[in-house]
Amino acid sequence: MQSGNTRSRPAETVLAAATAQLATDPAAALAVAEDLLASAPDLLPAQLLAGQALRHLGQFDAAVARLSALAALAPTVPAVRWELAQAAVAAGQPEVAITALEQLTRQLPAVPGGWFLLANQYRAAGRARDGWLADLKGVNAATQDAELVQAALAMQQGKLDDAAALLVARRVRAGDDPPASRLAAEIRWRQGDMPGAIAGLEAVLNQAPGYDMAREFLIRLLVQSNRLPDALVHAELLATSPVDNPGHDLILASVLVHLGEQGRARDLYEGLLARNPGQPQVWQNLGHVLKTLGEQAGAVTAYREAVTRQPTLGEAWWSLANLKTVKLGAADIAAMEAALAALAGQESPRAEDLFHMHFALGKAHEDLGESQAAFRHYTEGNRLRRAGIVHDADAFSAEIDAAVSTFTAPFLAARRDGGCPAPDPIFIVGLPRSGSTLIEQILASHSQVEGTMELPDMMMIASRLAARVEAGEFADFGSMMAALTPTDRQRLGEEYLERTRIHRKSGKPRFIDKMPNNWQHVGLIRLILPNATIIDARRHPMGCCFSAWKQHFARGQGFSYDLVDVGRYYRDYVRLMAHFDAAAPGATTRVVYEEMVADTETQVRRLLSAVGLAYEPACLEFWRNDRAVRTASSEQVRQPIFTDGVDHWKAYAAWLGPLGETLGDVATLYPAVPASLSPI
Template structure:
């Protein structure tokens, strides 16, 4: 605040409160007033940049922060916020450089360390994320997001017991921390104790418990009760959690069905690709969550020629960016895209995913929702392999219902919605596979479990990969796994993963919904 008048300092504090409380107009008015008196004050520019970031205008934030840094190059928080702006602008390497610079300038400040670790983790660099996240936790043990994220990073790297220690450390600070309970639930191979169940039940009885924590604890309680064989109580806990989540973020079955119809119609006729081999390095694994796709990716990632990329956002981001450029929502612009347009978009995807080919020539993209775009890949990435993974519909549906998904609204909170989504996915993929049988293959989870080696050989052959025995010992692969199955794929293949039958008639409404859809 050096150099500001007392009135300007008061307006700065008020602007910060306005940003926090969701009053962007008030914050902007006060910050412009301060900058009217002191046009180049670095902290005023930083706060205005934060406001631009919150308002999804990262380019304006970046320019302001660059101006502020020119006046105050040693300010760590300016570099920290510039990194956030650059990441939002797609300048990944520059963003990481700025976070590292902020850590150098203020090694005792936890937020740059946290942001560096958080973004390394988000970009699939879990091993590199550990040190900055550990540093953030050392500097600020009460910073629960850092503790939780460190637990997630350890889990994704297969260090299950260390992850559990971090989640429990968060619960010591706050027994109602839903993210910590979610983390413990995702360990899967480590059962929760009776004392944990009592603690969760006590937290759920608190009327002041925040809804996000109530939802997360409800899902975890359901899993814990199921492990103890109390299926009626488990069903009740899961039903309550799903109902609350659906109330907070309703999912529209009608909008989804309209999308499927539009995508099938728009992709019926596509131009011949200019470069039929474009994207040959990519292996897409698509389908519903909880269908076994992580297992198939782990098998492929055990191959010396394949890097497991996990759930990559790049395809959806590129298509969304093209929609914004055209001013027309996807999939309405598909018919107007030329072969040159598709080649440009395919090259953008290959450029965006280049980091996954630094050490191995092929890579996987396991974003489940990429099935929604499978119909255009024969034009955009004609050389790519597309693998659809399906599991028994009842097991898939119930597994989705038991899993808390962070992307909202989500189809998995209601039996009828799950059935609509599952059948819509099957209908679309069946149609696209009929149009493009050479590139889109169907694999079934149950077939793989019943005949692991034969299925592994067929999977590798479909991807034009030579058989390698390492793929049979997929659970020993040292890669990071950033999905809810991170703990399960660290173990040898199991044949006893079916769960829905244990609930008997409690799940008849779900069986009926699948039969109707």
């Protein structure tokens, strides 16, 4: 642009045209600015343009010098501070950038970009805490962003594609920023893209490490994905936030519980309660941890503290009732009835408080020998819980049909080679309330075996494989399994061992995975871990199913809240296990609960032999083992075997007709497998 042309037009017009050239021809923009300043040295817009052009040309030190001088002349012009900050960042002069951005954010505190850039410069200068606080101020400023509010509202209304489109348009126009990226990650999560959501949140935290709410969300998704070590790293970092938020300790404690670090979780809960004892939920959480650690008296105290502070907290009442060695009395029943009345008076009582309360009342009446009242409350608790559960018994039976059709004797024989050869895992499978915790405690008392918990990893691997069928990659379950090469199967077995390694803390060569639902995946286990041990824990179907039906489970087991559903589930279980007995003899070892109770030493010796372990007397004194136990039977396995529960269901036989009819010959011929379910 010629100087004559510059001087023949209004300065505003010339400046606008040159500014538009900054990105494509900064040298020309600089020439225009210098030409204007030659005749008007005090023209501030031209001085700003010169500084911007120098930055775009990569002459960062010159840009800083020019813009610093301009900032002294025009201290109230935000654009000058912003340009100076960006030039100083590019020049590697964080202190200059910090000074400019501190002044800018005082002047314009509602502009998020200034806070996020300031946060980065604080970190570059080694001021991590100040950077964290600046990130949080940027997040707070973003709550006033009308476009983000509009996108968030669309997301909350379920208009996920519309919300995503709004964010894309915003990014094209204004670039990326941490709050918009966090919202985009949540939209991906709601759309079912868990990996994309996690990757998005990780990118957000690379931009803004002090974005606590994004880190909280990421931890939740990592736990859901069973990436517990990663979740722990983020939870421990979150706990160091300069914001005094007790919720951060609660998040860390939750991750520790998932990892089996019950002692550390207890310390956190006790610390929170020492500072503020009026927290019923924290008392309840402390009770859960103490129960797992075998500190029953402490657990009782904690649960009673919870219901004293919040009498309608149904889960705390149920947790107290669910301590199998604790009996609730008339005073407890009166308190729970009063709490139910209070919940009935609420406009929208929480369903979980209601059904937990009914399960607890059922157990309280059961303890008093009042079977009819107990059954009435169990029925209502199950009715309420079933209403919120998605379980399709027909679809589940079809899945078992597919497994039976796939894992035939020729199919398994043709795949003897492949898979991970490690013998480490001992899978205890079956139905909940089948005596599996007793078997686990016996085995975990052996010097070569470590007890862990109900690990979700095999189920997650199986779900990922099933998703390939749902996505149309394979025609059906059988073709997907047939497509797994020996290398694939070895990789999957090694993946399982790697995923579960975090739970192995003792260095013992064998470990237990007590996830009962893994009976559905016996075929997969045989393919990817051919030398693993599988123990089938079996109990009389009437006793097992009734016990599961009157037990509220923290998660999963959606089949257990209806007597017909649980009966059908048991029949499917017997059918599949009978199939493997025929297709792969010796693939599983069955332990019958009633036989274990009647002749414990003989059955313990048989069990150890099946696992390939030498007999050790400690296995007969399993109740002396003080390891953490997270299941509903945690108190029962801390005392010698008793026989009271074997025929307990008979006191309720008058009301168990639907269950008995559904089970049919599975119940009448137990422990034999009826011909109707035996392989043809």
